[in-house]
Amino acid sequence: LAKTTQPISMDSYEGQEVNITCSHNNIATNDYITWYQQFPSQGPRFIIQGYKTKVTNEVASLFIPADRKSSTLSLPRVSLSDTAVYYCLVGALMNTGFQKLVFGTGTRLLVSP
Amino acid sequence: KAGVTQTPRYLIKTRGQQVTLSCSPISGHRSVSWYQQTPGQGLQFLFEYFSETQRNKGNFPGRFSGRQFSNSRSEMNVSTLELGDSALYLCASSFGSGRADTQYFGPGTRLTVL
Numbered sequence: 001l002a003k004t005t006q007p008i009s010m011d012s013y014e015g016q017e018v019n020i021t022c023s024h025n026n027i028a029t030n031d032y033i034t035w036y037q038q039f040p041s042q043g044p045r046f047i048i049q050g051y052k053t054k055v056t057n058e059v060a061s062l063f064i065p066a067d068r069k070s071s072t073l074s075l076p077r078v079s080l081s082d083t084a085v086y087y088c089l090v091g092a093l094m095n096t097g098f099q100k101l102v103f104g105t106g107t108r109l110l111v112s113p
Numbered sequence: 114k115a116g117v118t119q120t121p122r123y124l125i126k127t128r129g130q131q132v133t134l135s136c137s138p139i140s141g142h143r144s145v146s147w148y149q150q151t152p153g154q155g156l157q158f159l160f161e162y163f164s165e166t167q168r169n170k171g172n173f174p175g176r177f178s179g180r181q182f183s184n185s186r187s188e189m190n191v192s193t194l195e196l197g198d199s200a201l202y203l204c205a206s207s208f209g210s211g212r213a214d215t216q217y218f219g220p221g222t223r224l225t226v227l
Binding site: 044049089100102 | 117146148155156157158161169170171172203205215216217218219220221
């Protein structure tokens with residue numbers, strides 16, 4: 001079963017680039033990696049999704065090495081409103097044949113002025 | 114397009130009772146997944162339904178069950194509530210059930226068990 005771990009917290013300042021890494025040592029061959037942002041008392045909000053190499057959208061980039069055992073979410077030039085908890089989500093194929101969706105432990109990002 | 118809605122938003126129950134939570138997915142989405150979020154365990158996957166069939170399930174006891182209706186709306190039921198069931202229950206919908214299908218989350222139902 002996949003064990004998905006992230007740093008507990010990170011601190012940054014406005015305008016800096018922030019990189020958050022997720023380790024997923026048992027990711028299934030056909031699984032995608034998805035990152036979410038969550039504010040207090042709200043459901044997670046989709047940020048970006050990828051399968052391999054690099055994906056970029058208007059808010060973030062996602063880097064996935066060839067072995068896919070980890071992924072890195074990159075937030076360019078963060079602002080105060082990026083203060084939130086960030087989760088990675090991967091699928092893990094269980095021996096029952098079902099996939100279990102495993103969220104990372106979450107990284108609390110604090111952006112200061 | 115309206116987002117995922119969950120009702121009720123807040124719920125207080127006592128031990129031993131049962132509870133039913135409801136989720137209405139985004140229009141056109143056929144997959145609904147349920148998650149439990151607690152400070153200690155984080156976000157944990159409960160189960161996923163697609164076209165009224167349970168496709169995936171997490172590692173929760175049989176007290177946790179769900180179903181999906183023909184209009185894709187889903188309900189989750191927890192019987193014989195325990196104190197440890199206090200959590201934020203999140204529902205997410207996606208167009209399909211493949212791993213590349215992005216899940217969109219609702220605001221959650223905050224369940225408190227006394």
